[in-house]
Amino acid sequence: MVVPDRAVALSIQLTRTHQALRERLDALRQEVLSGGPVGPPAGSDLLRHCAGFCAALERHHTGEDGGLFPALRREFPELAPTIDKLAEDHGLIAGLLRRVDELVAGAADPAMLVGELDGLAAIMDSHFAFEERRVGAAIDALNASRREMAAAEWATTGG
Template sequence: MNTTRTAPGRPDTYDMVILHNAFRRHFSALPGLVAAVAPGDVERARRLITFLGELGDGLHLHHTGEDELMWPILLERASADAALVLRMEEQHERIAELTERAHRDGTEFATAADPSVRDRLAATLRALSDTLDEHMAEEERHILPVVENVMTALEWQALGERGREHMPKDRQLVFLGFILQGVSDDDRRKILAEMPLPARLAWRLLGRRVFAKEYREIYHADPEW
């Protein structure tokens, strides 16, 4: 867990690292999951492509929020780091291209679970995962320290609120599960403690169970907490 202190009024960007790690876990798992689909197993193929679609939508929402609410502030207030910001934007474009290719391959794969399409999709997903890893590592190493210096806590909060507003209401608890699963106990307690009481209750009473069911469908294993 991040133990560094952030200056008063400045954002604590560790929540983005937690979100990045969730994307890392699941995008890195997808190539192997897809490669293991038996020829003709359309049901399994469709389940994984549905998961890919939601992951891709979540990633697009995350990057669009940065494009609209983070990069313009950094370009205005940290002009010395403009080259870094432009590099991040270029990486977003490359990630979007790979995501679109994965969606096209996935749509074809879901129709018949053809092994040649499966292998092509798995290769695309490996390239996407590698590119995403590179991008997030650079963002965490170079961009988040700049964010903590030039953005306010309220501006950072607006970025998170934008993501929640655009997330389908009936999927929020499941998405929360995919973020919470795999984090440390301390991080999990911190995330839950910052949520409104009704949301915490909904997670404990319903969300955790619904998420576990979906996790088993995708990974053929129980989530580890």
């Protein structure tokens, strides 16, 4: 009997997602520093790059707030203060993303935009490191529990 392979650690996926978001933010920062136009016209590469990055980070946090965090809260009630802090960070980061979007849309001074991106990067790094350190093991335990349930269900239904 073969059980479907679902053994990828979710904490590793989380870390990879965080690294990809860091890289996208760094690329956005480098694009601003390269001296390209900041802001409109609406078709500018920087505007598209910024919108893509902001949307990706927002989707990541929305998924955590709506799916991962409630599951962790149910399975690991002792993590409630940590989850509350992470959700609070999501609100702070969302505000920074709005500010970056406003600066890009308003053709802001590149130095001002780089300053905002640097602040966003610092907060993201702190948030990501805290999240990985504080909930990584719980995410993997949650994933292991779900794998066990899937394997048991698979075994009882005959695959």
